Amino acid sequence: MTAQFDSKGNLRHLLTLEGLSREALLQLLGRAGQIRDAAMGRVKRRGTLARVAVCTLFFEPSTRTRSSFQLAAQRLGADILNFDASTSSIRKGETALDTMRNIEAMGVRGFVVRHPDDQIVERLAEAAGEGTALVNAGDGRNAHPTQGLLDMMTLRQAKGADFSQLKVLIVGDVKHSRVARSDLHALRILGVGQIRVCGPANLLPEDDVLQGCQVGQDFDEMLEGVDALILLRLQRERMEEGLVRSLDDYHARYGLNADRLRRAAPNAAVLHPGPINRGVEITDDVADGPQSWILRQVANGVAVRMAVLETLLT
Amino acid sequence: MTAQFDSKGNLRHLLTLEGLSREALLQLLGRAGQIRDAAMGRVKRRGTLARVAVCTLFFEPSTRTRSSFQLAAQRLGADILNFDASTSSIRKGETALDTMRNIEAMGVRGFVVRHPDDQIVERLAEAAGEGTALVNAGDGRNAHPTQGLLDMMTLRQAKGADFSQLKVLIVGDVKHSRVARSDLHALRILGVGQIRVCGPANLLPEDDVLQGCQVGQDFDEMLEGVDALILLRLQRERMEEGLVRSLDDYHARYGLNADRLRRAAPNAAVLHPGPINRGVEITDDVADGPQSWILRQVANGVAVRMAVLETLLT
Amino acid sequence: MTAQFDSKGNLRHLLTLEGLSREALLQLLGRAGQIRDAAMGRVKRRGTLARVAVCTLFFEPSTRTRSSFQLAAQRLGADILNFDASTSSIRKGETALDTMRNIEAMGVRGFVVRHPDDQIVERLAEAAGEGTALVNAGDGRNAHPTQGLLDMMTLRQAKGADFSQLKVLIVGDVKHSRVARSDLHALRILGVGQIRVCGPANLLPEDDVLQGCQVGQDFDEMLEGVDALILLRLQRERMEEGLVRSLDDYHARYGLNADRLRRAAPNAAVLHPGPINRGVEITDDVADGPQSWILRQVANGVAVRMAVLETLLT
Numbered sequence: 001m002t003a004q005f006d007s008k009g010n011l012r013h014l015l016t017l018e019g020l021s022r023e024a025l026l027q028l029l030g031r032a033g034q035i036r037d038a039a040m041g042r043v044k045r046r047g048t049l050a051r052v053a054v055c056t057l058f059f060e061p062s063t064r065t066r067s068s069f070q071l072a073a074q075r076l077g078a079d080i081l082n083f084d085a086s087t088s089s090i091r092k093g094e095t096a097l098d099t100m101r102n103i104e105a106m107g108v109r110g111f112v113v114r115h116p117d118d119q120i121v122e123r124l125a126e127a128a129g130e131g132t133a134l135v136n137a138g139d140g141r142n143a144h145p146t147q148g149l150l151d152m153m154t155l156r157q158a159k160g161a162d163f164s165q166l167k168v169l170i171v172g173d174v175k176h177s178r179v180a181r182s183d184l185h186a187l188r189i190l191g192v193g194q195i196r197v198c199g200p201a202n203l204l205p206e207d208d209v210l211q212g213c214q215v216g217q218d219f220d221e222m223l224e225g226v227d228a229l230i231l232l233r234l235q236r237e238r239m240e241e242g243l244v245r246s247l248d249d250y251h252a253r254y255g256l257n258a259d260r261l262r263r264a265a266p267n268a269a270v271l272h273p274g275p276i277n278r279g280v281e282i283t284d285d286v287a288d289g290p291q292s293w294i295l296r297q298v299a300n301g302v303a304v305r306m307a308v309l310e311t312l313l314t
Numbered sequence: 315m316t317a318q319f320d321s322k323g324n325l326r327h328l329l330t331l332e333g334l335s336r337e338a339l340l341q342l343l344g345r346a347g348q349i350r351d352a353a354m355g356r357v358k359r360r361g362t363l364a365r366v367a368v369c370t371l372f373f374e375p376s377t378r379t380r381s382s383f384q385l386a387a388q389r390l391g392a393d394i395l396n397f398d399a400s401t402s403s404i405r406k407g408e409t410a411l412d413t414m415r416n417i418e419a420m421g422v423r424g425f426v427v428r429h430p431d432d433q434i435v436e437r438l439a440e441a442a443g444e445g446t447a448l449v450n451a452g453d454g455r456n457a458h459p460t461q462g463l464l465d466m467m468t469l470r471q472a473k474g475a476d477f478s479q480l481k482v483l484i485v486g487d488v489k490h491s492r493v494a495r496s497d498l499h500a501l502r503i504l505g506v507g508q509i510r511v512c513g514p515a516n517l518l519p520e521d522d523v524l525q526g527c528q529v530g531q532d533f534d535e536m537l538e539g540v541d542a543l544i545l546l547r548l549q550r551e552r553m554e555e556g557l558v559r560s561l562d563d564y565h566a567r568y569g570l571n572a573d574r575l576r577r578a579a580p581n582a583a584v585l586h587p588g589p590i591n592r593g594v595e596i597t598d599d600v601a602d603g604p605q606s607w608i609l610r611q612v613a614n615g616v617a618v619r620m621a622v623l624e625t626l627l628t
Numbered sequence: 629m630t631a632q633f634d635s636k637g638n639l640r641h642l643l644t645l646e647g648l649s650r651e652a653l654l655q656l657l658g659r660a661g662q663i664r665d666a667a668m669g670r671v672k673r674r675g676t677l678a679r680v681a682v683c684t685l686f687f688e689p690s691t692r693t694r695s696s697f698q699l700a701a702q703r704l705g706a707d708i709l710n711f712d713a714s715t716s717s718i719r720k721g722e723t724a725l726d727t728m729r730n731i732e733a734m735g736v737r738g739f740v741v742r743h744p745d746d747q748i749v750e751r752l753a754e755a756a757g758e759g760t761a762l763v764n765a766g767d768g769r770n771a772h773p774t775q776g777l778l779d780m781m782t783l784r785q786a787k788g789a790d791f792s793q794l795k796v797l798i799v800g801d802v803k804h805s806r807v808a809r810s811d812l813h814a815l816r817i818l819g820v821g822q823i824r825v826c827g828p829a830n831l832l833p834e835d836d837v838l839q840g841c842q843v844g845q846d847f848d849e850m851l852e853g854v855d856a857l858i859l860l861r862l863q864r865e866r867m868e869e870g871l872v873r874s875l876d877d878y879h880a881r882y883g884l885n886a887d888r889l890r891r892a893a894p895n896a897a898v899l900h901p902g903p904i905n906r907g908v909e910i911t912d913d914v915a916d917g918p919q920s921w922i923l924r925q926v927a928n929g930v931a932v933r934m935a936v937l938e939t940l941l942t
Contacts, residue, residue, distance in 0.1 A: 044365060045364075045365045045393075050673075051672060051673045053699060053702070053703075063397060063398065063399075064416065067395055067397060067417065067420065068420055070395060071367060071393070071395060071420050071421060071422070074367070074393040075367075075393070075421075079673075079699070079702040079703070081695055081698060081699060083691060083695060084691065085691075094903040094904070095906070098902075098903060098904065098906075099903075101923060102692065102902060102903070102923070102926050103695065105923040105924070105926035105927045106695065106696055106699050106926055106927065106929070106930050107699060107703075107927070107930055108699070274408075274412075274416060275408035275412060275413075275416070276408070276412065278409070278412075295415060295416070295419040296419070298416050298419035298420055299419045299420065299421070301420070302420050302421055358679060359678075359679045359707075377711060377712065377713075378730065381709055381711060381731065381734065382734055384709060385681060385707070385709060385734050385735060385736070388681070388707040389681075389707070389735075588722075588726075588730060589722035589726060589727075589730070590722070590726065592723070592726075609729060609730070609733040610733070612730050612733035612734055613733045613734065613735070615734070616734050616735055
């Protein structure tokens, strides 16, 4: 994807982490870190986007991600327009492109776009006018770059800035996960020591996604000695599609509990993009326990999104 | 409920009016009065909640109550996040507690929560982090404390600050009404002279709710000489449940019209939490007549909610 | 409609363009032009409505029009309340009037109202309290005055301020179109040289709407030498109602393509209120071509709405 860079190679949109330089990625993380530090954990309002209008343009509902972006934009002083494209004229047959161009014509400069398809967000970015910036808030199975960034920010807080010796395990429905794809891109860019991927055979993705990863189906085995785990949400559709036999069966094979967690390195960090299915991907004691970084991921998400919006729009 | 006080006995959340001291209740009313007076009826914007994010977290839809809180928070300068929990990841199986904790992790400090169940809001308050404040915007049949406060504010405007000689009648579906419960708490705390409760037998609540009240089923009789009436909204579900024969029948027995109103004391005040069912609980001439305080209740609602948010969050 | 003027003849609400003086209409256009010029195309934030609360009260969904008004109000510094009256207590049986009065009692001063019926918005305006202003954002088939204004603003940009020599053609479902009615009012007030109206016989309106217009069913014929075309959106309901045989048939007879456009005057301006049905009212090459003013209409819409809100509320 090249639509995200301008002719000088600067970041113009954030569509994917793939192809980002290590330097660009660290700059975004650095800015996010400053934003959080500046207020010792609490993020203060900044006026950097005063007079700028930002639209959350969601072609697929996601109250939580939208809220995170909305709070990020508000704290930068931006005006927010929440445009729910699943209940709008889209349904009257208007194309996604016409919808974006219209809102753009209304003077909106930043778009936070979620779409169920893999390629629409990039096409929107290609068609965007000068001065307009897009942030991909999740498109199909393709990418969810701000989630990838916030996961990296959280890993750095948990394990330090040197990733070269780290072993990180991604567990679950990797096949359908844009989070996993963005995490894999970021982990490779940051030169993580070892990436392991684990899940049922029919939920593992094509080989090119797994390049350079250790892949396995036995969770207990893959857990041995890892420094961090990224659990993926199990979508209930997978059961209806017959890809997962039952939630109980999934939990027995891939659910993280305290016993299993002891196989990982001491003080291994547990991450999950949320919302968590308690008793499916994770037990209560682990989700709410001292090794869980799940709520810190959420907090970091706002800082990361502030950093991205500020970078693209100022 | 003790979750609403901190270790020093200060109000930390507003979950119910039950157990509030007379002094605490009068302080909230006093602040609300100042807010309205300050602008001679019109409430001006204040900056007291600038940089504070407030979330309306509604697990049950209520555009009107949400709007009142939103306008209150806006006028204090807060950033608002409207989180409709009936269309969000809640439906994907996330618990109310996880939803609140997530939004809290995003940096939101104030939560205005509505929930169809009786006990969830208190549990959320118990689980809330330090510095987070909850306002109960109605939970099940349990409580709707800001409605209770705005009713008291309105009664004071109508009848003066000395409640000791007042006779107040609450009419309708008291059994299912959180408004009635909060009003009853407030009227007792303020030492109102006489509380009467009136409604069909199967819409009257348990005895402990009615402690110290004069209770009857004959509206005309109960009306004699009262200084104020609080009519309750008749939910249409009551008919489907067979608790009310028909709207016409209800109106014949418990509908307030100009004739009936003459049985009350001269210039008796008529209150209703809204939205009103015209021709059911009340006739047009009374709803729109000189003894109706219904729209002033709405106006007072914004001032009361500003006072509550400011008290809890500054 | 007289509800829109106060006793001194000043504009108090904007309900329709009918009956507006040429001077009043030009003043609104002038202010909108200043707002756009002030920022050389980009509209800057102004503080003229700081501390004023504006409510978009939509009894019929329209994300796009609501968004345009919301951005306009935000850029004037107003507080916005989006009240979706199709999912609120309206459904519990409350009247539109009670809904408006309630929000008014909450301190909202400006209402942007859309309603599926022809007469409700005017009735709401008649009932509004002193200091409250309404803008009609489209009511039934009756009027959509800000669309009329933005169309005039666009025509002036395209064709200059002297309308006396202009030939303007309105094409499509004029019968059901509030846009057409408001455009016709405005074109007459501005003294346009010639108004032509074209569409299938069963989609042409009553005679009084067409007063002074040249009317025909043959699109090619009516196109000859026009300086500007206003295409109307074809609602898909018209097919279900049997008023249009098929989209293909409609396109063959009334769809604008590059060939047809050559019949018009050189550089004729093409307008459409959106959202466009590509391949029905218009082909891609015309919609996205150099004679299309469609996106500039959208941009002008925000400026016009800012001008209207500022005029009514300051």
